[in-house]
Amino acid sequence: MKDLGTIREEIDNIDGQIVRLFEKRMELAHEVAEFKIRTGKKVFDREREKSKLEALKALAGNDFNRHGIEELFQQIMSMSRKFQYQLLAKENLLGEIPFKPVDDIRMENVKVVFQGVEGAYSQMAMFEYFGRDVDNFHVDTFRDAMAAIREGKADYAVLPIENSSAGSVTDIYDLLTEFDNYIVGEQIIKIEHALLGIEGASLEDIRTVYSHPQGLMQCAKYLDEHREWKQISLQNTAMSAKKVFDDNDRTQAAIASKTAAGIYGLSVLKEQLNFSETNSTRFIIVTNKKIFRKDADKISICFELPHASGTLYNMLSHFIYNNLSMSKIESRPLEGKNWEYSFFIDFEGNLNDSAVKNALLGIKEEASDFKILGNY
Numbered sequence: 001m002k003d004l005g006t007i008r009e010e011i012d013n014i015d016g017q018i019v020r021l022f023e024k025r026m027e028l029a030h031e032v033a034e035f036k037i038r039t040g041k042k043v044f045d046r047e048r049e050k051s052k053l054e055a056l057k058a059l060a061g062n063d064f065n066r067h068g069i070e071e072l073f074q075q076i077m078s079m080s081r082k083f084q085y086q087l088l089a090k091e092n093l094l095g096e097i098p099f100k101p102v103d104d105i106r107m108e109n110v111k112v113v114f115q116g117v118e119g120a121y122s123q124m125a126m127f128e129y130f131g132r133d134v135d136n137f138h139v140d141t142f143r144d145a146m147a148a149i150r151e152g153k154a155d156y157a158v159l160p161i162e163n164s165s166a167g168s169v170t171d172i173y174d175l176l177t178e179f180d181n182y183i184v185g186e187q188i189i190k191i192e193h194a195l196l197g198i199e200g201a202s203l204e205d206i207r208t209v210y211s212h213p214q215g216l217m218q219c220a221k222y223l224d225e226h227r228e229w230k231q232i233s234l235q236n237t238a239m240s241a242k243k244v245f246d247d248n249d250r251t252q253a254a255i256a257s258k259t260a261a262g263i264y265g266l267s268v269l270k271e272q273l274n275f276s277e278t279n280s281t282r283f284i285i286v287t288n289k290k291i292f293r294k295d296a297d298k299i300s301i302c303f304e305l306p307h308a309s310g311t312l313y314n315m316l317s318h319f320i321y322n323n324l325s326m327s328k329i330e331s332r333p334l335e336g337k338n339w340e341y342s343f344f345i346d347f348e349g350n351l352n353d354s355a356v357k358n359a360l361l362g363i364k365e366e367a368s369d370f371k372i373l374g375n376y
């Protein structure tokens with residue numbers, strides 16, 4: 001049996017050869033990039049990579065090595081692409097990121113829209129972000145709010161995107177891809193739900209509970225103790241409070257804020273309904289302009305990927321390679337394309353950083369329907 005020292009010497013020898021070959025390969029990637037700069041051909045050639053991987057895998061002697069070869073060469077070609085993007089970027093051939101840096105987001109003389117009615121959590125988030133005196137109006141649906149921004153009827157919309165206990169508000173993700181609107185800020189507020197009924201009603205009277213689906217989810221544990229209550233989803237927690245007041249029926253209750261109780265003259269039948277004491281919702285501030293604050297430090301993007309092994313891994317490698325830290329990933333099914341998804345990613349950075357530009361321009365080249373949702 002060979003001793004460990006001798007085996008390691010052989011491994012070192014082989015690794016040295018791999019490094020030299022890798023560097024030779026990267027020199028060829030440089031030549032490829034020059035060819036592509038001259039001819040305008042795209043860096044990423046999915047078909048070429050697929051046929052290369054098949055050919056290389058066929059050279060391997062067993063399944064374990066076949067898998068290893070596949071992973072190894074996926075990485076090598078991914079590095080080759082990233083190197084080529086850097087060379088194209090130097091020649092200004094990757095295009096600019098079409099967002100305008102601004103010192104500050106305009107807060108004076110602006111009109112803001114939120115979804116729901118007086119007393120909605122979105123209204124609280126709006127007051128928190130823009131101040132109590134802000135000129136504002138409300139609409140029935142998230143779509144109406146997005147349309148008001150697109151049509152310039154409002155400068156900004158305040159929309160809930162994620163709750164700390166119930167998760168993402170998926171409708172908002174879908175609307176962000178559909179509309180040409182962009183995120184310029186965010187506001188997190190603590191959410192404390194209460195059970196509200198009409199004056200004189202008591203817990204024993206209740207048969208039906210109204211709220212936004214997120215309100216019902218955030219209070220799921222409490223509602224589980226009252227399985228005899230019928231749960232009905234409405235567009236907004238404050239709209240639910242308004243309905244209970246309008247119907248004036250002691251068997252109805254709403255899950256909404258205590259502020260909504262005050263506005264609609266309802267009684268608080270039970271406080272602290274949400275199961276998480278730190279229950280909070282993150283709201284986004286949306287506008288129709290492609291702008292970002294110079295000191296913004298969070299970027300949201302989305303893109304679609306074909307249903308093939310390694311595609312998401314490839315996209316994420318742009319973050320790893322450029323040393324960018326991801327804070328969230330979310331996926332939404334694509335309409336009419338079963339089991340294909342749109343991916344939404346939040347990560348730290350500013351659109352002016354060169355690492356961010358490199359990562360985004362690489363992703364733009366390799367994914368379809370890439371969109372920068374905002375830097376805030």
Ligand SMILES: O=C(O)C(=O)C[C@]1(C(=O)O)C=C[C@@H](O)C=C1
Pocket residue numbers: 029032043044045046048049052076077080081
């Ligand atoms: O052959 C090319 O067109 C290259 O750019 C080289 C290479 C590789 O490294 O093998 C890199 C990127 C392409 O997606 C395909 C292959």
